Amino acid sequence: MQKMLGLKLIVVDPRDTLTARGADIWLRPRLGTDAALLLGMIRTIIDEDLHDKEFIQKWCHGFDQLVQRVQEYPVEKVAEITGVPAESIREAARAYATTKPAQILHMTGIEEQPNATQSLQARYILPGITGNIDVQGGDMMLAVHPTARTVADLDLRDMMSPEQQDKLIGADRFPLFSWRNFRMIEENAMKV
Incomplete structure (x- = not known):
């Protein structure tokens, strides 16, 4: 083709x-x-x-x-x-x-x-x-569709308190991959 x-x-x-x-x-x-x-x-x-x-x-x-x-x-x-x-x-x-x-x-x-x-x-x-970004036929950087559901929406993490999120298996040993880290990233991203 x-x-x-x-x-x-x-x-x-x-x-x-x-x-x-x-x-x-x-x-x-x-x-x-x-x-x-x-x-x-x-x-x-x-x-x-x-x-x-x-x-x-x-x-x-x-x-x-x-x-x-x-x-x-x-x-x-x-x-x-x-x-x-x-x-x-x-x-x-x-x-x-x-x-x-x-x-x-x-x-x-x-x-x-x-x-x-x-x-x-x-x-x-x-x-x-x-130079192949945002040109017709090149790589396009698309925003998330406003009605799209994200992983955060589906995992219901917002229904847990931060204290409960920090108790998830591995959160103490692997803080980079825990909700504590994701919260920090979200908070800092909102400042930009």
């Missing part, structure tokens, strides 16, 4: 799927190595001067720190970590960076693995450094 529309499809999935088989580029990283793969792609885009300097100047913060960070991920090292050939990583990075507009769709696979936070951060850096 994408070929009929003149689109390129890059699939990152270790599994043999129909979508992967139909891809123009199919990257099959070892499980849990998506962050390294994405950092290698970011490094390639920066090294080959394929990033959108104007977009970065206007909208991005911390680009100099990103450049320093990805120096730890030369493509040859990323190939060793991920099991994906270095040239395939470069090819995917070039294809993404030079296709305008480009869009990244991800499912829960990237969110349910070791290094998920780092993988998602790197995933969202790619459209940021290539």
Whole structure:
């Protein structure tokens, strides 16, 4: 289908799927190595001067720190970590960076693995450094629909007192993943 529309499809999935088989580029990283793969792609885009300097100047913060960070991920090292050939990583990075507009769709696979936070951060850096955010056909940052139900709505946490929330299993040992932390994040977000 994408070929009929003149689109390129890059699939990152270790599994043999129909979508992967139909891809123009199919990257099959070892499980849990998506962050390294994405950092290698970011490094390639920066090294080959394929990033959108104007977009970065206007909208991005911390680009100099990103450049320093990805120096730890030369493509040859990323190939060793991920099991994906270095040239395939470069090819995917070039294809993404030079296709305008480009869009990244991800499912829960990237969110349910070791290094998920780092993988998602790197995933969202790619459209940021290539100027593919909020452009027709690129990544769109959508707000939650006003009638959508959130996890907080469904878990009825507001029916429990803060003292009761703090008694949940693991709240004392893992405060980062407890309601105490979520309350702090909510309170600070409301100040912005």
